[in-house]
Amino acid sequence: MRSSPRCGAKTRAGTPCEAPAVKGKKRCRMHGGAKGSGAPKGNQNALKSGLYTAESLRLRRHVNQLIRDTKKIFEEM
Template sequence: MRQSPRCGAKTRMGTPCQSPAVSGRKRCRMHGGAEGSGAPIGNQNALKHGEYTREAKAFRQHVRELLKDGKEMLDDF
């Protein structure tokens, strides 16, 4: 156990982690060497929703202008 390679990831204290690395990996189980660690494939949190695309902004601006024109026409009556 003492001869096994060490993780070496930087801890909160700024010192290298002294835990043994997972076999076949460079990091310990707490710093990314565990099975299944890391971001999921096809991360759903990173999907774009399209609310701020050029077309969406132009559409919202057009709707605002139509509403403003409609209010002005109603005020003229």
Template sequence: MLNSQRCGARTRGGTGCRSPAVSGKKRCRMHGGAKGSGAPTNNQNALKHGFYTRDAIKERRYFSDLLRESLATLREFD
């Protein structure tokens, strides 16, 4: 027990956690090393709206460029 790897978490006091890490992990059972801790893979609960996805940003840029070009063309006719 004394030779086992220690948890890498920091306490509120700024010192390191002195509990042993769970085997195969870098954290103790209290700081996220326990089985089942953490978010599941492909966590759909974290996806809120998709406003900042690569496709959404690309689409917004395309439409803003199209609008800018359309307004420039309309100004030429005035």
């Protein structure tokens, strides 16, 4: 057991985690090596509110550019 690879994470104290890594992974079960841990594939969290979808981000950038252009026009008057 002591010869098995160790987890590569750092604890809150800044010391390396001494728990053994999950087989085939670089982290222990507490630091993300457990089955099902981690973020979902393809940023599925963005779909919950729609705030960070690609379409929404493009629209906000376009609106912000229109606002900047409008301010510039008013300053030139």
